[in-house]
Amino acid sequence: MxxxxxxxxxxxxxxDDRYWRAWADWIHVPHHTLSALVGAVVAQGRDNADALRLAVPGLDVAAEVRAREAAGHGEHLxxxxxxxxxxxxxxxxxxxxxxxxxxxxxxxxxxxxxxxxxxxxxxxxxxxxxxxxxxxxxxxxxxxxxxxxxxxxxxxxxxxxxxxxxxxxxxxxxxxxxxxxxxxxxxxxxxxxxxxxxxxxxxxxxxxxxxxx
Incomplete structure (x- = not known):
């Protein structure tokens, strides 16, 4: 039982739709582009943050998280x-x-x-x-x-x-x-x-x- x-x-x-749309807007990438990259890294069994690094090579994801928080674009539910x-x-x-x-x-x-x-x-x-x-x-x-x-x-x-x-x-x-x-x-x-x-x-x-x- x-x-x-x-x-x-x-x-x-x-x-997770809002989450990825917000990230796409923040890094200035079309929504559908980032969605496709998320799908690609998922299929490969990789960390989904790798989608952000594929969209913007060299992106410091942790630093961008802090920057989004500081700009009032942090986590939301x-x-x-x-x-x-x-x-x-x-x-x-x-x-x-x-x-x-x-x-x-x-x-x-x-x-x-x-x-x-x-x-x-x-x-x-x-x-x-x-x-x-x-x-x-x-x-x-x-x-x-x-x-x-x-x-x-x-x-x-x-x-x-x-x-x-x-x-x-x-x-x-x-x-x-x-x-x-x-x-x-x-x-x-x-x-x-x-x-x-x-x-x-x-x-x-x-x-x-x-x-x-």
Missing amino acids: IETIVLDVGETLTR DETDLYEDVRPALEQLRARGVRVIVAGNQTVRAGELLRGLDLPADLIVTSGDWGVAKPDPGFFERVLEASHAAPQSTVYVGDHPANDIFPAKAAGLHAAHIRRGPWGHLWADDPAVVAAADWRVDSLTQLTALITD
Whole structure:
């Protein structure tokens, strides 16, 4: 029986569209150009920040992040960034007695913004808050501490095999792969993902029905 569900953030709860559009505007690159570069680095299994370096060779991404913050163009999240199924699915899970946790690879600031959305969740935390990021096993140790349930009663939901599905399974958790965003679609039918994931879904409401029925 599943007692706790833990959800990734980017392309699980939130769309990354605004994020990449904002970066494209900042570095003066057409939106579709940067989107294509993101797709290219994803397909190669590279860090998505490499898309920015491909668009602007030699770009110091960390320095640009600081410059954007200073210019008032830092991290932003609001209701329009959420996928439409997020609130209904989380509300259904909690109504059925499932503990709901949001835990992904985001900054401390992103955690503050997520908590400001007043999502129906028992805990919202980020890798920045914990000081350890996926796929490090230490991240999933923290997930299990927060779950208040045994590994076999906890499921981690995410779109990225290397960051979400494989390390969650290695930690003894159940894993659900969601076909969303570039990572979710690219690896949806990969044999290793098919073999590792306990559930493969296109929406969170679909998953809610599967794990609580």
